Amino acid sequence: MKIHQPTRAAGLERLADFTAQAGFNYAHKRNFDYGPEADVEADPWRDNVSRLSPYIRHKLLTEQELIEAVIKVHGSQKADKFITEILWRGYFRGWLEQRPEVWADYVTGRDDALRAMQKLGSQRKTYEQALESRTGIDCFDFWMKELIDTGYLHNHARMWFASIWIFTLKLPWQIGADLFLQHLRDGDAASNVLSWRWVAGLHTKGKSYQATKENIVQFTDGRFTAIGLAQEFVPLVESKSYKFRPLKVPPAPPAAAAFALLVHEEDCHPESLTLPGKPALLIGVSGPDGKSPKGVADPVREFAQGAVTDALTRGSDHFGCESVMWNKGQKLADVMKTAGIERLIVPWLPTGPLKDAIGREVNGCNPRWVMRNYDAAIWPLAKAGFFPVKKKAPDALAPLGILL
Ligand SMILES: Cc1cc2nc3c(=O)[nH]c(=O)nc-3n(C[C@H](O)[C@H](O)[C@H](O)COP(=O)(O)OP(=O)(O)OC[C@H]3O[C@@H](n4cnc5c(N)ncnc54)[C@H](O)[C@@H]3O)c2cc1C
Numbered sequence: 514m515k516i517h518q519p520t521r522a523a524g525l526e527r528l529a530d531f532t533a534q535a536g537f538n539y540a541h542k543r544n545f546d547y548g549p550e551a552d553v554e555a556d557p558w559r560d561n562v563s564r565l566s567p568y569i570r571h572k573l574l575t576e577q578e579l580i581e582a583v584i585k586v587h588g589s590q591k592a593d594k595f596i597t598e599i600l601w602r603g604y605f606r607g608w609l610e611q612r613p614e615v616w617a618d619y620v621t622g623r624d625d626a627l628r629a630m631q632k633l634g635s636q637r638k639t640y641e642q643a644l645e646s647r648t649g650i651d652c653f654d655f656w657m658k659e660l661i662d663t664g665y666l667h668n669h670a671r672m673w674f675a676s677i678w679i680f681t682l683k684l685p686w687q688i689g690a691d692l693f694l695q696h697l698r699d700g701d702a703a704s705n706v707l708s709w710r711w712v713a714g715l716h717t718k719g720k721s722y723q724a725t726k727e728n729i730v731q732f733t734d735g736r737f738t739a740i741g742l743a744q745e746f747v748p749l750v751e752s753k754s755y756k757f758r759p760l761k762v763p764p765a766p767p768a769a770a771a772f773a774l775l776v777h778e779e780d781c782h783p784e785s786l787t788l789p790g791k792p793a794l795l796i797g798v799s800g801p802d803g804k805s806p807k808g809v810a811d812p813v814r815e816f817a818q819g820a821v822t823d824a825l826t827r828g829s830d831h832f833g834c835e836s837v838m839w840n841k842g843q844k845l846a847d848v849m850k851t852a853g854i855e856r857l858i859v860p861w862l863p864t865g866p867l868k869d870a871i872g873r874e875v876n877g878c879n880p881r882w883v884m885r886n887y888d889a890a891i892w893p894l895a896k897a898g899f900f901p902v903k904k905k906a907p908d909a910l911a912p913l914g915i916l917l
Pocket of ligand 1: 564567570598599602667668671675693699700701702704705706709712
């Protein structure tokens, strides 16, 4: 499997290669996990998923341009499956944005679970066996290695992995979600934490995801025996129900004198933001290590930092302005003062680790926020389940010129 380079150019190249597969092939084959060694050159049918997630997660490629690209080639009906998956991402983002306490409780629950595990000898042993690919469950041990070696897992493998983690190995879901955030190049607060909650039976209450031997054997092309899986999948329960807080879409920033634009790893395509003019300075920041108390694996850090560097280079060319990094230990206000700029515009910082790390300091600089029209159209729809979002998406996206 080709390792992802953290540039928009590499993302566009992969998109160009994949677009032909995004219609019929994706719709019929997307659930198959042929593994990292699949020879997609010899058999393009095995090139059945895009592997674009690290680009989408850092907005090196935007959801809007992906949907437009696949509609152009296949039309919206034939590309419906792919578009639906892109909408899932927006659904999870919007859902978490409107229930930020779920993220805060995940962080507390994760830290509690990690502490508790130190005292639970047998749980710690299972955890260590899992990390070292020594559970004896062939598929799980393979995926653990694949996760650590490649920074990617197929969607179906993530579902099976999480189900085995929770129901067979009986490990805390928060520690599994933390492991994913340490190793996935696309590791994302909303898609990751809410998917783990979904597998556990906490997102759709009372409905857990069941990893079965038959399903794994079928959709991995018989690569595994998948022996030793739990037969019971009793959904986890929690006493709390989370309050829905409707998203307030920020008004577009008014035209202004010189302003600096913050370029962070949640949005690495400054050229396509709706801004009140050209920024006088780009200020780059990334902080992927905040995703986990254990920090992140080198490839995850390198991808996030590389994505911001790429965004600064492209942005400087596009806007004809300088760029600087806001480095650890520096004050953002000082970076702006040194440049002689008072106004700051910031692409929306979604709920998650980067907002936890820099949100307060950014707010201290009285920023104006910009939210992408696509996000402003999709996120507020995430009031409950996914299907109302899918149903309302055509009307919500039509004003953007996206005809589903
Ligand atoms: C337990 C678990 C944890 C996950 N953690 C993450 C995560 O941290 N970051 C992340 O981006 N995705 C996560 N996902 C969702 C999904 O597995 C990945 O987005 C997808 O596998 C990425 O591979 P791809 O780009 O080849 O996907 P494709 O099938 O080619 O899909 C195209 C794009 O659609 C979006 N997408 C596809 N499936 C989903 C989905 N189920 N939910 C949300 N968006 C989706 C992604 O942006 C993806 O790149 C998780 C799923 C599970 C079950």
